[in-house]
Amino acid sequence: MRTWLRKRRRDRVRRRPFPQAWEAILRRNVPLYARLSVEDRDELKRRILVFLAEKRFEGAGGLTITDEIRVTIAAHAGILLLHRAADCYPGLYTVIVYPGAYVARRTVQEPIGVVTERAEARLGESTPRGAVVLAWDAVESAASDIDDCRNVVLHEFAHQLDAEDGSVEGAPALSDRSHYVTWARILGREYEQLRRDAAMGRATVLHEYGATSPAEFFAVATECFFIRPEALLRRHPELYAELSGYYGQDPARQAMRGSPGGTQGFSTSVS
Numbered sequence: 001m002r003t004w005l006r007k008r009r010r011d012r013v014r015r016r017p018f019p020q021a022w023e024a025i026l027r028r029n030v031p032l033y034a035r036l037s038v039e040d041r042d043e044l045k046r047r048i049l050v051f052l053a054e055k056r057f058e059g060a061g062g063l064t065i066t067d068e069i070r071v072t073i074a075a076h077a078g079i080l081l082l083h084r085a086a087d088c089y090p091g092l093y094t095v096i097v098y099p100g101a102y103v104a105r106r107t108v109q110e111p112i113g114v115v116t117e118r119a120e121a122r123l124g125e126s127t128p129r130g131a132v133v134l135a136w137d138a139v140e141s142a143a144s145d146i147d148d149c150r151n152v153v154l155h156e157f158a159h160q161l162d163a164e165d166g167s168v169e170g171a172p173a174l175s176d177r178s179h180y181v182t183w184a185r186i187l188g189r190e191y192e193q194l195r196r197d198a199a200m201g202r203a204t205v206l207h208e209y210g211a212t213s214p215a216e217f218f219a220v221a222t223e224c225f226f227i228r229p230e231a232l233l234r235r236h237p238e239l240y241a242e243l244s245g246y247y248g249q250d251p252a253r254q255a256m257r258g259s260p261g262g263t264q265g266f267s268t269s270v271s
Contacts, residue, residue: 010088013053014046022048022071029072029143032079032226035254040082047078050088060133061098069097069136072143076153079226080161083248089160093130100137124152126159126168149207149228158222162215170214174246183242190239191217205231226251 026033026044036044051074059065073095081088101121123138134152142151165173170187174180190206191214197204198211205228210220224232225243229252233240244250 010050010053013049016049018045018049022067025068025071026075029068029140030075030079031143032251033075035251036082043082044075044078047081047088048074051077054088055092056094058094058096060096061100061102063097063099063136065097069139072139073097073134073153076139076151077157077160080154080157080222080247086161089157091130091163092132092160094132096131096133097139098133098135100135102133102135104133124156126156126163128163132156132160149205149224151223151227154223154226155219158219159215162218168215170216170218172218172246179245183246186238186242187214187217187221190221190236205235222247229254 057065057070103119104122123135125133138152161172162168194206195211198208206224207220210217233252
């Protein structure tokens with residue numbers, strides 16, 4: 001009954017008109033929006049409406065939440081769900097937005113066994129308590145410099161997808177259990193290669209922060225898949241194929257064709 005009521009409520013939300021002012025925000029703040037087909041844009045708008053109806057936004061550090069902030073973040077989160085029979089981030093309840101980098105405290109166990117608490121500057125994080133935290137200036141920066149291959153919203157919402165199966169380990173819930181073997185083989189190999197590249201100081205299309213852990217690798221690879229898909233396809237074709245299969249999208253083909261189109265078949269520490 002609860003599932004039926006939720007579906008009925010969401011159907012009503014999806015039928016609401018999408019404000020023209022929000023469309024202008026998408027064109028201004030979401031460069032990936034221009035790559036989408038007309039059908040994908042319509043789907044994204046419906047996902048934005050549901051996201052904004054169900055998730056609470058809170059300003060922190062003196063920031064006042066505006067429609068520009070809400071729509072920009074919801075759009076990037078929605079792009080990760082296109083073409084997929086995916087729920088709207090069921091483990092997420094609140095999006096907390098700071099004006100800029102904020103300080104978070106984390107507990108660290110030293111090699112000798114002593115547990116200490118450290119202050120760490122961050123641009124975003126996905127917490128196990130149902131929240132995503134973001135620095136608004138980092139969100140804006142990603143919108144203005146798409147070639148940077150960094151997008152804090154895509155990164156943190158990739159962590160949300162990763163967490164939907166109960167653990168954050170770089171392997172989100174896949175459609176078929178048999179897919180986990182190939183996923184683990186390819187992403188595991190690419191992760192180890194990135195760790196070697198980072199240790200040797202070698203340049204790579206994947207940001208070196210992905211060498212931190214398998215979970216961070218998946219989030220960093222997600223950013224690159226949507227932002228620099230042609231480079232990822234050229235240098236890491238098997239990784240690209242796995243992400244394309246998971247997300248149900250082919251952003252490299254869209255970019256190479258030079259026109260919108262989808263496929264039916266994109267901290268100081270960022271954690």
